[in-house]
Amino acid sequence: MIEALLNALPHVFALPNLFAVLLGTVAGLVVGALPGLTVTTGIAVLIPLTFGLDPLFALGMMAGMYNGGSYGGAIPAILLRVPGTPASVATILDGYEMTKQGRAAYALQVAVVSGVIGSVLSALALIVFAPGLVKVSLLFGPAEYFWVAILGLATVASLLGDDFLKGVIAAVIGLLIGTMGTDISSGVERFTFDRLEFAEGMDIVVLLTGLFAIPPMLEMIEQAGRKGMPRELLNLKRQGSVLGQWRRFLPIWSRSSIIGIIIGILPGAGGSMSCYLAYNDAKRRSKEPETFGKGNPDGIAASECGNGADNAASLIPALSLGIPGSGVAAVILGGLLVHGLRPGPQLFNEHPDVVYGFMIQMLLSALLLLLVGGLAATRIFGQALRLPPVVLAPMILLFVTVGVYAVNNAMFDLYMLLLIGAVAYVLDRLGYPSAPIILGVILGPIAESQLSLALTISGGNPAALVSSPVSMIVATLTLLILASPLWSMWKDRRRVRSSAEAAS
Amino acid sequence: MAVNLNPSGRQADTGFAAALLAAAGWAFAEAGSYPGASGTYPQVLAVLLAIGAALVMLRSLMRPADPDGPRLFLHAGRFVLGLAVVVAYVVSIDLIGYLLPSLAVAVLVPLLLGYRDLPLTVAVAVGTVATIVLVFYVILGRPLPPDILDPVLAVLR
Numbered sequence: 001m002i003e004a005l006l007n008a009l010p011h012v013f014a015l016p017n018l019f020a021v022l023l024g025t026v027a028g029l030v031v032g033a034l035p036g037l038t039v040t041t042g043i044a045v046l047i048p049l050t051f052g053l054d055p056l057f058a059l060g061m062m063a064g065m066y067n068g069g070s071y072g073g074a075i076p077a078i079l080l081r082v083p084g085t086p087a088s089v090a091t092i093l094d095g096y097e098m099t100k101q102g103r104a105a106y107a108l109q110v111a112v113v114s115g116v117i118g119s120v121l122s123a124l125a126l127i128v129f130a131p132g133l134v135k136v137s138l139l140f141g142p143a144e145y146f147w148v149a150i151l152g153l154a155t156v157a158s159l160l161g162d163d164f165l166k167g168v169i170a171a172v173i174g175l176l177i178g179t180m181g182t183d184i185s186s187g188v189e190r191f192t193f194d195r196l197e198f199a200e201g202m203d204i205v206v207l208l209t210g211l212f213a214i215p216p217m218l219e220m221i222e223q224a225g226r227k228g229m230p231r232e233l234l235n236l237k238r239q240g241s242v243l244g245q246w247r248r249f250l251p252i253w254s255r256s257s258i259i260g261i262i263i264g265i266l267p268g269a270g271g272s273m274s275c276y277l278a279y280n281d282a283k284r285r286s287k288e289p290e291t292f293g294k295g296n297p298d299g300i301a302a303s304e305c306g307n308g309a310d311n312a313a314s315l316i317p318a319l320s321l322g323i324p325g326s327g328v329a330a331v332i333l334g335g336l337l338v339h340g341l342r343p344g345p346q347l348f349n350e351h352p353d354v355v356y357g358f359m360i361q362m363l364l365s366a367l368l369l370l371l372v373g374g375l376a377a378t379r380i381f382g383q384a385l386r387l388p389p390v391v392l393a394p395m396i397l398l399f400v401t402v403g404v405y406a407v408n409n410a411m412f413d414l415y416m417l418l419l420i421g422a423v424a425y426v427l428d429r430l431g432y433p434s435a436p437i438i439l440g441v442i443l444g445p446i447a448e449s450q451l452s453l454a455l456t457i458s459g460g461n462p463a464a465l466v467s468s469p470v471s472m473i474v475a476t477l478t479l480l481i482l483a484s485p486l487w488s489m490w491k492d493r494r495r496v497r498s499s500a501e502a503a504s
Numbered sequence: 505m506a507v508n509l510n511p512s513g514r515q516a517d518t519g520f521a522a523a524l525l526a527a528a529g530w531a532f533a534e535a536g537s538y539p540g541a542s543g544t545y546p547q548v549l550a551v552l553l554a555i556g557a558a559l560v561m562l563r564s565l566m567r568p569a570d571p572d573g574p575r576l577f578l579h580a581g582r583f584v585l586g587l588a589v590v591v592a593y594v595v596s597i598d599l600i601g602y603l604l605p606s607l608a609v610a611v612l613v614p615l616l617l618g619y620r621d622l623p624l625t626v627a628v629a630v631g632t633v634a635t636i637v638l639v640f641y642v643i644l645g646r647p648l649p650p651d652i653l654d655p656v657l658a659v660l661r
Binding site: 030031034041042045165166168169172173175176179183185186188190191214217218219221222223224226387388390391393394395397398399401402403405406409411414415417418421422426429430448452 | 513534535541552578586589593598602606610614625633644645646647
């Protein structure tokens, strides 16, 4: 392996290929930062553009696009409360609160450093552990995936906000929306209103944009603010250095990276789940869990680090077995095939310079992100906040409209955006959190389809759901996460009672 | 007695919970027409939604009225203006394309809200639309909605 890595180095550091990684990272940052455009879209656009070019040039751009886009989503999430990608929803919770408190530059710094650390560790995991880690993913069948999805749903407890009941309702709304479209186990079309556009369910980009972009835009118009954020609030030097506080963030970075890498390796489970799990873990272990969602930088660190750690790891099963760990990895698989590279064990034997070169490019783009992401985020995108909200609000509308239209080239999506946005405004004003809706929509269908598959395979025997050690471990973890709020409540009551007794 | 068109938090909570309850009822009935487990799962979710909505409704009805409490809209008039702008914008895109309605919205909204720095507003509007066209249409090759200015856009590609 070391010999293959050394052989790949000259190819990776050839000037055109280095330029490709840089270009891809910058483009990814822009794509991720534009609400409505996803990394998947960006890479899908790159495939025809790079067709016929040197494979490492094309893959370098894809690697940059993946890491750049993954972080880029955090920029509008923190500055405008508009998630650039589904994975940046958890970042909104504390990121936007910090922006409101005048700590936008610090929040962006936490996001970029945490994202880079997650991405670097993930790329190292891809390089070092790829063959061994692949074996872990082979232990997962439908029952195990069902529990992984339930585990993801259990993290909803950390996203419920101040009103538990409304949080649960939001999650149920998300699960119900997740049932829209064709049920893959029976072929029945559910809640499609006889519209072809709903045959595959509600489009996640339209839903995401409607839920998170329209309400703040309408609120900006209602508040009619005519003064932008003062320049000093976006000054990095006055808001402290994240690297100088590495001791504080180290445990979060370590745990979130491990969570992101493990989730990334599991085929089909990757994407946005890792950031929720990492966020939940950080909140659960925090001494001040009540500060999460109110501008705690630990929340951003966990979410972005988990998100970054998912990236390269999701390519482990994709490159080794041809099974993608996430939607983006699936598109990259397509990109490999276009260049005549068939993913699977033979890829490592037939094209070692390309496959190891690509792994090094993932690492390189993660490091470049620190430079490009840091500069772009604070010095370019951050300046958008200096515009008065009355000018900024229509700008958001312009970007989300074109982004949503670009997903399916359909006006129908824009009318849906309008409808979802109006409902989302009411939800927002009445205190229903939006993050559980997204989690329900993403994980509900996975849980339902894997449950159905597991029960079909076992002939309807529910015991099959906990028949393997892996499923038992994941199920136990789920129960522990669900029980942890009750445990905290019991501890709080005991503390209150004992202090009352001491006072009397 | 003057009628306030901006509902109180309590009224809005109750009304929205009632709408959720109705939606849950409809989803339950609709899911009943799906065979087997395809219908059972959404029906269970609909029941959960109905229970949650009923509890919110009950809670808000039992809460004492607070005439000075927060209302549904931050500023009802400007909310109506904002919503009307968004609706008109989407309909205009459908009718004449993306470019002209976008420029109009980006310039008119700040003006309607009392912001009078026209040079900045126009510069931001033109800059934003130009950036969008450059990134989405020229570089990424994504289509824009059919536009009356399509012949002009075609020159850029």
